[in-house]
Amino acid sequence: MATKTPIRLTINHESYDVEVEPRWLLSDVIRHQLGLIGTHVGCEQGVCGACTILVDGKPERSCLVFAVQAEGADITTVEGLSTDPQHLTALQESFRDHHALQCGYCTSGMLLTATALLKKEPHPTEDAIREALSGNVCRCTGYQFIVDAILAVANGSKEVQE
Amino acid sequence: MKPGAFEYRKATTVKDAVAWLHSDLNSKILAGGQSLVPVMNFRLAHPSLLVDINEIAALHQITFNADTVTLGALVRHQEMAESTEVRDRLPLLAVTARHIGHWAIRNRGTLGGSLAHADPASEWPAVMVALEAQIQVEGPDGARTIPASEFYLGYYTTELAADEIVTAVTISRTRHRLGFAEVARRPGDFALAGSIVEDFGDGQGSVTWFGVAGKPERVVLALPEEESARARSFQSALGKLSQLDDDRHRQQLAVTVAERAFQHSRLTGHEYLTFEGGQV
Incomplete structure (x- = not known):
């Protein structure tokens, strides 16, 4: 039953027409059909958060949604955070300044979760940041520098350069 | 770690969803999918037909009446956590919702899905039993209401027939x-x-x-x-x-x-x- 269905996805404000099997996960379609490989795939069971994307501005697991379900949704991946490829967002700059990544595998999911958090709550407490990030697993950093990077943006000590 | 092939249909009415479920007893309802999709990824579940109910508008409502609140099956956990009305009028539900999974899971996972999945470690089934809620279900023979205390039979097992779906839950006013x-x-x-x-x-x-x-x-x-x-x-x-x-x-x-x-x-x-x- 490999019948494919044509769908239109809206990712980072661009439209993509693609034919998918119903069983294809959104994470796989984003990576393999559209080539947006900034979205990483870790556990494929909703535990690790590496594949986190924004669906209508809210973080969701792209490995727990079928691509056919995502028609009509406004999707943001890590590639869409900064509109200008020459510039990082304030949050991305802050991640760099605070050494908030080592291997980088979890980073896109972290950035998307933190971006959504700061949009919803521009000045979160450290506890709120840790709670929001609790669904994103990082095996390298011990989280401290990630939290520091987000706190720096939240406290306005990081200048916004977009 | 990829799901097996299935047919996918999007329902816009409960009636259609039930009819499709009835037409194929190896079908499953796809609500939030936050429990179903992982077990499909592991191929522990291999439904032949998925009936996506996310576009059934009627199932998204939260309705407060004088003495009851009715929560639609598609209310997301995060909506329950953030709804001002829920926080003001029945804060136990908002407190509970914040304990479910992580933010990204709560944004998609649904009340009805959690109730029907009947994971013994999950919050909503216990809350609905504690509050003596009434679970509304609909099947090919029409709608019926099952007290939460009678809905659960054991590990991942409920009264729900293969061609029935949970549509809403009603909780009556409590003074305790x-x-x-x-x-x-x-x-x-x-x-x-x-x-x-x-x-x-x-x-x-x-x-x-x-x-x-x-x-x-x-x-x-x-x-x-x-x-x-x-x-x-x-x-x-x-x-x-x-x-x-x-x-x-x-x-x-x-x-x-x-x-x-x-x-x-x-x-x-x-x-x-x-x-x-x-x-x-």
């Missing part, structure tokens, strides 16, 4: 103090033990656990003022469960988490009395 507590290894993990305690205010109350037994059961018990007496009362209530886990650590944790839920009802109990935001 309610408390909630949960213990998990890390925030967002499955509960090791959780509890909802209701204090009737006359030395009696009820306790409902999750994570410690095959299904949630509401047990009426004495709630003495003295803490060690209360612990004995929780212990004996635990003994009344029909499907208690045979694990002494879990059982000890159950007594502890029930006491925490009781303390929670004391701390903020006045907020948990009615639908009217604090008025009794």
